[in-house]
């Protein structure tokens with residue numbers, strides 16, 4: 469049973485400070501972080517699933533935000549639902565946010581970036597990311613072995629968050645350089661890398677076709693299939709001038725033609 473002191477939480481004003489205070493009061497929390505129990509311990513009376521059309525989640529609270537309820541959309545995977553609950557809990561605990569929130573699904577951003585047009589939405593996303601994917605736990609998980617798709621799948625299941633959200637967080641927390649290229653039916657959605665670690669640029673932008681010489685473009689479109697890790701000519705993915713790099717590629721085909729390709733720089737042994 470989780471208990472939380474709202475008085476101490478009320479002294480925190482940023483997503484980072486509130487999450488740190490939750491972990492200070494509950495030092496034994498482990499992934500998957502029990503977001504519903506935490507919400508209940510702070511005054512949320514009920515968490516309800518409902519068909520909300522384009523609305524991803526809602527908070528309905530009293531003016532002082534002593535109590536409230538959270539609604540979230542019925543559709544979507546469990547990781548998405550947990551993130552939405554975390555997002556609405558962020559609105560509840562960030563006292564400068566209004567007591568009633570109605571959040572578009574498109575503003576509840578798990579993976580690519582926390583930012584949104586509205587500052588309150590950005591802060592609520594940041595709160596959910598920090599709560600569900602705590603830095604220290606993520607770093608120790610991703611640095612436990614060489615990063616590959618299987619490891620990223622395992623970590624996302626362990627943390628109860630979406631594959632994309634967790635993979636992007638892992639790319640930033642890893643000590644090993646890897647990048648991710650997200651695509652749909654062979655067309656790039658976006659690329660993601662830790663620029664300090666994976667330094668070569670990937671000259672692909674949204675709307676580009678995956679490189680013809682990549683394994684990714686030829687890989688199976690069967691749902692939930694994962695390719696073997698294979699060496700690939702760096703010029704296939706990286707900008708010119710990176711021929712000295714030893715690059716490896718692995719692709720994961722998800723649902724409805726969505727794919728993610730992991731690019732890993734093989735560290736030289738010499």
Ligand SMILES: [Zn+2]
Pocket residue numbers: 555556559569570571575588589592
């Ligand atoms: Zn919101």
